[in-house]
Amino acid sequence: MDKHSIVELKPIGxxxxxxxxxxxxPCQGRGLIQISEIEIFTEYVAGLxxxxxxxxxxxxxxxxxxxxxxxHFTMPTDITPHGIFTTRLPNRPNPLGLSVVTLVTRQDNILxxxxxxxxxNTPILDIKPxxxxxxxxxxxxxxxxxxxxxxxxxxxxxxxxx
Amino acid sequence: MDKHSIVELKPIGxxxxxxxxxxxxPCQGRGLIQISEIEIFTEYVAGLxxxxxxxxxxxxxxxxxxxxxxxHFTMPTDITPHGIFTTRLPNRPNPLGLSVVTLVTRQDNILxxxxxxxxxNTPILDIKPxxxxxxxxxxxxxxxxxxxxxxxxxxxxxxxxx
Numbered sequence: 288m289d290k291h292s293i294v295e296l297k298p299i300g301x302x303x304x305x306x307x308x309x310x311x312x313p314c315q316g317r318g319l320i321q322i323s324e325i326e327i328f329t330e331y332v333a334g335l336x337x338x339x340x341x342x343x344x345x346x347x348x349x350x351x352x353x354x355x356x357x358x359h360f361t362m363p364t365d366i367t368p369h370g371i372f373t374t375r376l377p378n379r380p381n382p383l384g385l386s387v388v389t390l391v392t393r394q395d396n397i398l399x400x401x402x403x404x405x406x407x408n409t410p411i412l413d414i415k416p417x418x419x420x421x422x423x424x425x426x427x428x429x430x431x432x433x434x435x436x437x438x439x440x441x442x443x444x445x446x447x448x449x
Numbered sequence: 450m451d452k453h454s455i456v457e458l459k460p461i462g463x464x465x466x467x468x469x470x471x472x473x474x475p476c477q478g479r480g481l482i483q484i485s486e487i488e489i490f491t492e493y494v495a496g497l498x499x500x501x502x503x504x505x506x507x508x509x510x511x512x513x514x515x516x517x518x519x520x521h522f523t524m525p526t527d528i529t530p531h532g533i534f535t536t537r538l539p540n541r542p543n544p545l546g547l548s549v550v551t552l553v554t555r556q557d558n559i560l561x562x563x564x565x566x567x568x569x570n571t572p573i574l575d576i577k578p579x580x581x582x583x584x585x586x587x588x589x590x591x592x593x594x595x596x597x598x599x600x601x602x603x604x605x606x607x608x609x610x611x
Contacts, residue, residue: 292459340592341535342586413534413543
């Protein structure tokens, strides 16, 4: 493969969320208690076997309503542009999204989750188990984000954790 | 979009790693000190602006050498199949990979990183900042994986952390 190759993927499911438009969706899902439903298409349901034992999942999805692309982002309150790969914004070259969610219940092909932060009808591309021993890091630096959201640099217990 | 839609993505770069084949690549990268180089194609380099300030990045990539797909996985030492979405294996319906890496240095369009665990020439689809306040979770259950790798349930300091 090279820069001219096309990677073709197919949605494995779709998100049903309380946020009817991208503008209504929260910026991030950490701590959100609203329930979203992830519907997995019938042909992929076998891949969910035993997922009930996992408390947290990484959801990869496609920002299908994002029609713009950019390599930069400038905070509304700032004049300095930053690279799009230092942000979690949707309008990136490949508009892939990533959210860690809490699995509440599963019924057949429906996963009811909390902490999902995207608009209704967003297509799902993959689900992976969230595994602290693989995914977690300490002593993290978050670059320019530190100026605006210093709390993001480390884990912050939310109300349910306290 | 629906189940018949095709999501088309383009590689934004490629990984140069010490692992010449998928078989040589380690199962997971946590704690690996070997250096891999992520080459970002020229047209996307502007998106890296200020990435030097970030210590850890989430790399999304495409397992381009994985030609098989499966909805199940059975451990070699077991007889019970588990759903592919409870694993991090490449042979999933959409062969997307996710690794958290440590950024060592950046030079122009080259990111030198540790903890990358994939084969040489793997195409990169996206880079996101790893943000503990967004991505980290506590009190995690890891389902059937707990039986085989109980240590993965929580953060484990590696030698460099101690």
